[in-house]
Amino acid sequence: MKNQIKIVILGLLVSIFIFIFYFGLGSNTKNNPQVMVFKKLPAIELRSLYDNNIKISLPRLNQEKFYIINIWASWCTPCRDEHPLLMKLGIEKKIKIFGINYKDNQASARSFLKDLGNPFYYVGIDPDGTNSIELGAYGVPETYIIDSKGIIVLKHVGPLNNDVYKKILTKIE
Amino acid sequence: MRFLFCIFLFIYFLSTQLAFSSLDREIEIYKNIRCLVCQGQSLNDSNSDFANDLKKIIKTKLDNNETDKQIYKYLVERYGDWILFDPPIKTKTMFLWLIPLLTLIIGFYILRKKISFSKD
Numbered sequence: 001m002k003n004q005i006k007i008v009i010l011g012l013l014v015s016i017f018i019f020i021f022y023f024g025l026g027s028n029t030k031n032n033p034q035v036m037v038f039k040k041l042p043a044i045e046l047r048s049l050y051d052n053n054i055k056i057s058l059p060r061l062n063q064e065k066f067y068i069i070n071i072w073a074s075w076c077t078p079c080r081d082e083h084p085l086l087m088k089l090g091i092e093k094k095i096k097i098f099g100i101n102y103k104d105n106q107a108s109a110r111s112f113l114k115d116l117g118n119p120f121y122y123v124g125i126d127p128d129g130t131n132s133i134e135l136g137a138y139g140v141p142e143t144y145i146i147d148s149k150g151i152i153v154l155k156h157v158g159p160l161n162n163d164v165y166k167k168i169l170t171k172i173e
Numbered sequence: 174m175r176f177l178f179c180i181f182l183f184i185y186f187l188s189t190q191l192a193f194s195s196l197d198r199e200i201e202i203y204k205n206i207r208c209l210v211c212q213g214q215s216l217n218d219s220n221s222d223f224a225n226d227l228k229k230i231i232k233t234k235l236d237n238n239e240t241d242k243q244i245y246k247y248l249v250e251r252y253g254d255w256i257l258f259d260p261p262i263k264t265k266t267m268f269l270w271l272i273p274l275l276t277l278i279i280g281f282y283i284l285r286k287k288i289s290f291s292k293d
Contacts, residue, residue: 032255130229136252139222
């Protein structure tokens, strides 16, 4: 009887260990760029790329059902790659996109938009990268979808591609 | 004159001590934070854009007299627990902290049993 109890306890302990390791090793405990999703967008203030005296505050509450925030820079090659998709979202689909120009030369940023088209409703500058850190950004490019309550409902790290584009449209429409 | 000189020396000593301790604290925080875009480096070891941006924010927060806890909380809210080198004790990480203790207790129990058995 005593031995049977010992075997049951040992079996239970082994099962607990297997259970912990099975789920522990399977889950992503490492870097998770989605930490900010379903959290409120932190309050940030951005000066306009076209007139440094004009400022805009984010999040914008109850103004749009959804809007997009895109962090970009003229020196960033993947930003150039994703630009046609941003044009589609901003110009064709008429979704408001707030651009955050990350650590860039303002003249280069303006010429980037002049050459490739401007999909942004407003472009704010982040000369030292601190506003992007407020949003939990890792670098450029990065895209966020914000709802009318100021909640981040989608975050994409890296350049947009057709799959993410479809995901954004499904979320918004 | 000698009195004034002593006061000057005292103030100088105090200011250097204060400057050193705040710098030490800053570096200690950098060492505890993982650079998420680097391979196994802390903020202190990295010179990446991401690390430099975070250092700037941490420096501002230290200048605003925020505590280490407040700074870590700010970073964890944005980047998750992975940004810290020391995992915090939470329900999810509880087992991580409890398993060594449990193993030790079970080990001691088995050892005691073995010793009393050999004595018998």
